Amino acid sequence: MICMVYISSAILGLNDRQIANIVRTSQINNEQLGITGILLYNNGNFMQLIEGEEEKVEALYEKVRGDRRHTGVTLLLKEPITHKNFDNWVMGYRNIDNLKKIEPELLSPFLDEDLNFSIYKKNPYRALQFLEMFKKIIS
Ligand SMILES: Cc1cc2nc3c(=O)[nH]c(=O)nc-3n(C[C@H](O)[C@H](O)[C@H](O)COP(=O)(O)O)c2cc1C
Numbered sequence: 001m002i003c004m005v006y007i008s009s010a011i012l013g014l015n016d017r018q019i020a021n022i023v024r025t026s027q028i029n030n031e032q033l034g035i036t037g038i039l040l041y042n043n044g045n046f047m048q049l050i051e052g053e054e055e056k057v058e059a060l061y062e063k064v065r066g067d068r069r070h071t072g073v074t075l076l077l078k079e080p081i082t083h084k085n086f087d088n089w090v091m092g093y094r095n096i097d098n099l100k101k102i103e104p105e106l107l108s109p110f111l112d113e114d115l116n117f118s119i120y121k122k123n124p125y126r127a128l129q130f131l132e133m134f135k136k137i138i139s
Contacts, residue, residue: 001051001052001053001054001057001080001081001082001083001084002051002052002053002054002057002058002078002079002080002081003037003049003050003051003057003077003078003079003081003085004049004050004051004057004058004061004075004077004078004079005047005048005049005075005076005077005078005124005127005128005131006047006048006061006064006065006073006074006075006076007045007046007047007072007073007074007076007120007127008045008046008048008070008071008072008073008074009044009045009046009070009071009072010041010044010045010046010069010070011068011069011070011071014069014070018069019041022039022069023039026039029060030050030052030060033052033053033056033060034052034053034056035050035051035052035053035056035057035060036050036051036052036084036086036087036088037049037050037051037086038086038131038134038135040131040134046070047120047127047130047131048064049085049086049128049131051081051084051085051086052084054080061075074121076120076121076124076127077124077125077127077128085132085135086131086135
């Protein structure tokens with residue numbers, strides 16, 4: 001199994017309904033593929049982790065990479081894993097804006113960075129830390 005994490009920018013004007021559509025499709029498709037993960041949206045940017053069988057995850061990443069609803073898709077991490085970290089998430093989705101209000105102290109060190117691309121590109125493991133923390137807050 002592998003896990004892949006990428007960041008990207010939503011195209012201008014992508015609205016909540018369109019994001020809800022992406023999430024719904026993802027939940028249906030990923031369940032069939034045995035792929036789990038999490039999709040975060042903050043201020044026009046996405047961060048997504050997908051995990052599962054190598055070939056399936058790679059193929060999904062290629063499909064998502066070509067999706068015209070986002071641009072600048074940048075792979076941060078691709079790693080072999082022995083177990084799934086987001087096992088009970090078919091494709092959890094969170095809009096960080098809402099969470100900011102609930103957990104400002106926990107999230108602020110990460111959100112000051114605002115899913116800032118350069119920080120995560122320099123230190124991809126920070127993205128993993130960030131996602132792990134999310135999992136803890138939400139579950
Ligand atoms: C940010 C983002 C994340 C996405 N994540 C997934 C995903 O996890 N699984 C998935 O099947 N599609 C995902 N998609 C949608 C795919 O690019 C594609 O539109 C969809 O899989 C097509 O599904 P269909 O073949 O059932 O019509 C994502 C799209 C975007 C913009």
